[in-house]
Amino acid sequence: MINYPNGKKNSNEKTINYANRGMSLEDDLNDTNKYYLQNDIAAVYKKPTPITIVNVEYKSRSTAKITEAYFQVPSTTDYNGVYKGKYLDFEAKETKSKTSLVLSIFHPHQLQHLERVVRYGGIGFTIIRFKEYDETYFVKAEVLLNKINSSDKKSIPYNWFKENGILIPYRYQKKVDYLKVIDEYILEEQQ
Amino acid sequence: MINYPNGKKNSNEKTINYANRGMSLEDDLNDTNKYYLQNDIAAVYKKPTPITIVNVEYKSRSTAKITEAYFQVPSTTDYNGVYKGKYLDFEAKETKSKTSLVLSIFHPHQLQHLERVVRYGGIGFTIIRFKEYDETYFVKAEVLLNKINSSDKKSIPYNWFKENGILIPYRYQKKVDYLKVIDEYILEEQQ
Numbered sequence: 001m002i003n004y005p006n007g008k009k010n011s012n013e014k015t016i017n018y019a020n021r022g023m024s025l026e027d028d029l030n031d032t033n034k035y036y037l038q039n040d041i042a043a044v045y046k047k048p049t050p051i052t053i054v055n056v057e058y059k060s061r062s063t064a065k066i067t068e069a070y071f072q073v074p075s076t077t078d079y080n081g082v083y084k085g086k087y088l089d090f091e092a093k094e095t096k097s098k099t100s101l102v103l104s105i106f107h108p109h110q111l112q113h114l115e116r117v118v119r120y121g122g123i124g125f126t127i128i129r130f131k132e133y134d135e136t137y138f139v140k141a142e143v144l145l146n147k148i149n150s151s152d153k154k155s156i157p158y159n160w161f162k163e164n165g166i167l168i169p170y171r172y173q174k175k176v177d178y179l180k181v182i183d184e185y186i187l188e189e190q191q
Numbered sequence: 192m193i194n195y196p197n198g199k200k201n202s203n204e205k206t207i208n209y210a211n212r213g214m215s216l217e218d219d220l221n222d223t224n225k226y227y228l229q230n231d232i233a234a235v236y237k238k239p240t241p242i243t244i245v246n247v248e249y250k251s252r253s254t255a256k257i258t259e260a261y262f263q264v265p266s267t268t269d270y271n272g273v274y275k276g277k278y279l280d281f282e283a284k285e286t287k288s289k290t291s292l293v294l295s296i297f298h299p300h301q302l303q304h305l306e307r308v309v310r311y312g313g314i315g316f317t318i319i320r321f322k323e324y325d326e327t328y329f330v331k332a333e334v335l336l337n338k339i340n341s342s343d344k345k346s347i348p349y350n351w352f353k354e355n356g357i358l359i360p361y362r363y364q365k366k367v368d369y370l371k372v373i374d375e376y377i378l379e380e381q382q
Contacts, residue, residue, distance in 0.1 A: 043267075049239065066242060066259070069256075076234075081278075082280065087276070089273065116228075120274060122276070
């Protein structure tokens, strides 16, 4: 960072105070899931990127080098796992937009998968980050799917997330502490 | 197949009658999971093979070709999903041995993961196929882990699987119908 000779600080500095700034949602979720794992709380993993392998070179018995492969369209969401006996399944997306989330950010298969997860008794949800506001929302799959199915718009306004999502506060270790929200759902269910 | 001129059949032929013959356990599980999905029963998927991507060529906006990548050691099991509100998680292995299953077939991370799954209230298990007998066994993770932890042997005898596993009969569509076994566990739990 540049220190200005007049002693004044760069006008962008206030945004630098957000500890989260610059980290991707994926990185934050990886850190959070690692925290859950290391503290023996839950086992949630990001699925590997699905690829089609076309060619592999075997240089020796132990090393294999993939020399031709292509990305596949994912047929499910990126994250799933187990917590307090519950099946968790979610998709995480971030947007630079200040006004809305474009729905084409989801693959149709992912939405179909979330719908199944809910039907089969799992907890399906999405985690949406509006990067410009540094705000991360938890939205239950049922709520999001209902919104998508009830309109033919190609995006959902930012304000909808403010009203229908649950803001996940940024924490030092549990950067996106989504299990806190899950805990509330489990409590509600038990009552 | 060779037809012997004396009219007698190849002594190996009796095994060829098994419809399953020649299909890998992975193929059979993929077919089974597809059946479960298409018949709206459960959503269980094989996780993509984890790889480290080193280089990608972008020929055009829509096509990306991975030109250098390497296989990673998996940190979890291969299969997980949701059924009747339960989190399912399992590893599938097949062996050509007629006498035992070598334990090095499991990565230490996979066993550790199965132990966590059970601890967090999910249903963890393994599906083991002895190819030479065309027999596929369902073994609960708790039972297998207990066996592994209680001995320092590097393999588990075939007979142990006959005694402690549950034989999954081969069916035309549900080739490895493991949910039938899960149903019994769920019933037991409810009683």
